Amino acid sequence: MRIIKDREIIEDAWVHLCDEALPADGKVTVPLNRWLVERDELLCRDGEIGVRLNCEALDELDGLSADLGKIQLVVLEIPKFTDGRVFSMARLLRDRYGFREEIRVLGDFLYDQMFYLERVGVNAFEYHGPESLEDALHAFITFSVNYQQAIDGPGLIQRRGREI
Amino acid sequence: MYSYDEQDQTVVDERAAQYRDQTRRYFAGKLTEEQFLPLRLQNGLYIQRHAPMLRIAVPYGHLSAKQLRMIAHIARTYDKGYVHFTTRQNIQLNWPTVEDSPAILEDLASVQMHCIQTSGNCIRNTTSDPLAGVCKDEIEDPRPYCEIIRQWSTLHPEFAFLPRKFKIAVTGAPVDRAAVRVHDIGLRLVKNDRNDIGFEVIVGGGLGRTPIIGQVIRDFLPKRYLLSYLDAILRVYNLKGRRDNKFKARIKILLKEMGLDSFRDAVEAEWQQIRDDFPLEEETIQWYRSRFIQPDYDPDAPIEHWAEHRQQDPAFAAWYAHNTVEHKMPGYRVVFLSLKPPGVAPGDMTSDQLDSVAELSEHYSFGVTRTTHTQNLVFADVRQLDLYDLWLALSELNLATANVGKLTDMICCPGLDYCALANASSISVADDIYARFDNFDYLYDLGDIRVNLSGCMNGCGHHSVGHIGILGVDKKGEEWYQVTIGGSSGDDATLGDRLGPAVAKDKVADTIEAIIETYVDQRKEDESFLATVRRIGVQPFKERVYANH
Numbered sequence: 001m002r003i004i005k006d007r008e009i010i011e012d013a014w015v016h017l018c019d020e021a022l023p024a025d026g027k028v029t030v031p032l033n034r035w036l037v038e039r040d041e042l043l044c045r046d047g048e049i050g051v052r053l054n055c056e057a058l059d060e061l062d063g064l065s066a067d068l069g070k071i072q073l074v075v076l077e078i079p080k081f082t083d084g085r086v087f088s089m090a091r092l093l094r095d096r097y098g099f100r101e102e103i104r105v106l107g108d109f110l111y112d113q114m115f116y117l118e119r120v121g122v123n124a125f126e127y128h129g130p131e132s133l134e135d136a137l138h139a140f141i142t143f144s145v146n147y148q149q150a151i152d153g154p155g156l157i158q159r160r161g162r163e164i
Numbered sequence: 165m166y167s168y169d170e171q172d173q174t175v176v177d178e179r180a181a182q183y184r185d186q187t188r189r190y191f192a193g194k195l196t197e198e199q200f201l202p203l204r205l206q207n208g209l210y211i212q213r214h215a216p217m218l219r220i221a222v223p224y225g226h227l228s229a230k231q232l233r234m235i236a237h238i239a240r241t242y243d244k245g246y247v248h249f250t251t252r253q254n255i256q257l258n259w260p261t262v263e264d265s266p267a268i269l270e271d272l273a274s275v276q277m278h279c280i281q282t283s284g285n286c287i288r289n290t291t292s293d294p295l296a297g298v299c300k301d302e303i304e305d306p307r308p309y310c311e312i313i314r315q316w317s318t319l320h321p322e323f324a325f326l327p328r329k330f331k332i333a334v335t336g337a338p339v340d341r342a343a344v345r346v347h348d349i350g351l352r353l354v355k356n357d358r359n360d361i362g363f364e365v366i367v368g369g370g371l372g373r374t375p376i377i378g379q380v381i382r383d384f385l386p387k388r389y390l391l392s393y394l395d396a397i398l399r400v401y402n403l404k405g406r407r408d409n410k411f412k413a414r415i416k417i418l419l420k421e422m423g424l425d426s427f428r429d430a431v432e433a434e435w436q437q438i439r440d441d442f443p444l445e446e447e448t449i450q451w452y453r454s455r456f457i458q459p460d461y462d463p464d465a466p467i468e469h470w471a472e473h474r475q476q477d478p479a480f481a482a483w484y485a486h487n488t489v490e491h492k493m494p495g496y497r498v499v500f501l502s503l504k505p506p507g508v509a510p511g512d513m514t515s516d517q518l519d520s521v522a523e524l525s526e527h528y529s530f531g532v533t534r535t536t537h538t539q540n541l542v543f544a545d546v547r548q549l550d551l552y553d554l555w556l557a558l559s560e561l562n563l564a565t566a567n568v569g570k571l572t573d574m575i576c577c578p579g580l581d582y583c584a585l586a587n588a589s590s591i592s593v594a595d596d597i598y599a600r601f602d603n604f605d606y607l608y609d610l611g612d613i614r615v616n617l618s619g620c621m622n623g624c625g626h627h628s629v630g631h632i633g634i635l636g637v638d639k640k641g642e643e644w645y646q647v648t649i650g651g652s653s654g655d656d657a658t659l660g661d662r663l664g665p666a667v668a669k670d671k672v673a674d675t676i677e678a679i680i681e682t683y684v685d686q687r688k689e690d691e692s693f694l695a696t697v698r699r700i701g702v703q704p705f706k707e708r709v710y711a712n713h
Contacts, residue, residue: 084325088402119321130194145171147315149442161451
């Protein structure tokens with residue numbers, strides 16, 4: 001499947017599992033509740049591992065935080081494009097928990113939200129239209145000025161009146 | 165007022181381009197109705213009863229002459245030649261089309277204006293004291309902070325899809341003219357015991373169907389932490405605010421459900437993690453101050469109280485007494501333009517009036533006009549020497565009705581005549597009341613009385629904090645009105661008490677008359693309406709109003 005990652009279209013090898021058997025190798029993601037039960041087994045296998053969180057998982061973020069160094073992908077599942085909790089969760093993952101690997105969104109989000117999502121730390125998008133992936137790349141250059149601080153650094157406000 | 169630099173201009177230009185593309189995709193079927201909804205709302209476009217409604221942001225109520233002329237042009241070109249000023253200091257067009265809306269946004273951007281986040285579940289326009297910078301009692305001019313908050317909230321990537329709308333008001337004066345206690349966040353510039361200036365932070369106020377007075381969650385916030393503290397409040401709200409029920413989604417409900425202490429603890433804990441991440445340095449604040457073009461006051465402006473003219477001309481005397489107030493600079497005075505003449509929907513203005521006001525503002529008030537949350541306009545910097553000429557000019561324009569702060573200076577939402585949410589009309593009820601109180605001497609004798617009308621419980625007309633509040637409700641297809649008394653949005657912010665059962669539309673004016681007669685009978689000397697209600701309670705009013713029912 002083709003996705004957008006770091007502002008490029010790439011062929012993606014991650015497989016999202018629910019309760020299917022674990023393949024011996026390859027990149028797989030599991031939902032948080034499976035991760036919590038099968039953590040050791042998942043870490044022993046040969047292959048990268050990702051964890052999928054939904055917006056209800058906020059309280060578990062703390063529980064996952066100690067393990068963030070062991071996983072290569074966090075997937076934020078967006079149940080409804082109007083549910084803005086995902087924006088804070090992504091930012092907390094980056095700012096508070098220092099997660100440096102891939103943060104990906106999947107689910108119900110709009111082309112029009114990708115600019116915001118990137119600014120709070122999401123760097124990969126399983127985008128399914130209606131725009132083509134090529135057109136969707138334009139989302140990131142909708143605005144060239146950012147007033148406020150986000151994951152991409154200090155905002156224009158803080159730079160004003162100062163030499164930064 | 166604040167003047168954009170190139171980067172500010174880029175933001176509004178890029179926003180207009182983004183919206184044009186969104187509208188194109190909507191008409192091309194690439195965005196569903198449901199998907200387009202929050203996108204157009206965050207550009208001020210509602211679909212209303214008869215037509216779309218477009219709400220234009222007027223940051224903390226400041227408008228240049230050029231901007232006023234553009235509003236006049238837009239209202240003429242894309243609408244029916246008039247506009248409506250709102251209780252959040254904004255401007256609404258009542259009849260634009262969706263197809264024209266991208267062009268309107270481009271026209272607005274050309275004069276440093278926009279509709280960004282004027283509706284939708286996001287941080288709305290920042291409002292303030294209409295006398296900011298010119299009143300004598302101010303601790304500090306709040307406007308640079310208003311502008312900083314405007315920019316911080318503009319396209320904030322984390323807080324564009326909140327549980328519900330979010331409104332912030334800032335005031336720099338001890339006397340609250342910005343209704344900070346009925347906002348999601350109210351900020352008051354205060355001095356601490358070390359004489360440092362910072363903010364008192366009030367959270368969880370709001371009107372609407374569950375009106376609540378906000379509570380202080382921090383007595384003193386150093387300016388340096390303004391933005392990190394706002395981020396902390398918004399993050400707690402974004403993550404914990406209810407999303408299961410639109411009517412319980414405002415931050416006031418979260419605060420109520422968590423309790424003040426645990427809400428405060430959550431905010432403070434969040435803030436401790438980020439407080440030093442993006443401080444607001446003094447030189448940054450200074451930069452914002454410097455972007456406000458200050459009026460070039462004449463230090464030798466003559467003092468002129470117009471004593472003789474006032475003696476000879478009672479109409480001028482009344483206007484001087486009720487529609488002008490003191491200015492911090494000697495030789496200057498603040499002038500209110502009443503948008504509440506008889507026979508006009510409260511807060512409405514025509515394009516011709518807007519053009520004329522633009523010209524008068526250039527001639528008499530350094531080219532700036534301000535809007536107030538009570539739906540009037542202000543010329544903040546008028547030379548006393550010019551007052552008589554200005555009064556003549558405003559009278560010609562029907563903008564000098566000497567009723568500011570009086571009973572007929574009603575706050576009124578558009579109501580059933582325009583609004584898709586309304587249950588009942590408000591403008592025609594305001595008309596009925598107006599007709600009963602057309603004697604100015606009687607009005608002045610009654611003193612300051614705030615009458616607020618809303619056509620539904622969403623409360624755009626701020627009925628719950630009116631000294632007299634009137635709320636339109638639908639009873640089996642008929643318009644009825646619930647009346648409250650004793651509310652206030654000022655320093656003593658209070659929600660009004662219900663008088664009794666709702667009254668029929670044709671009885672509203674009678675009811676208001678009975679309330680006023682009770683006040684006149686019961687008041688002690690110069691006691692105000694509000695003070696009388698506070699002293700004697702609702703009962704005497706209730707008895708009189710319902711005596712004949």
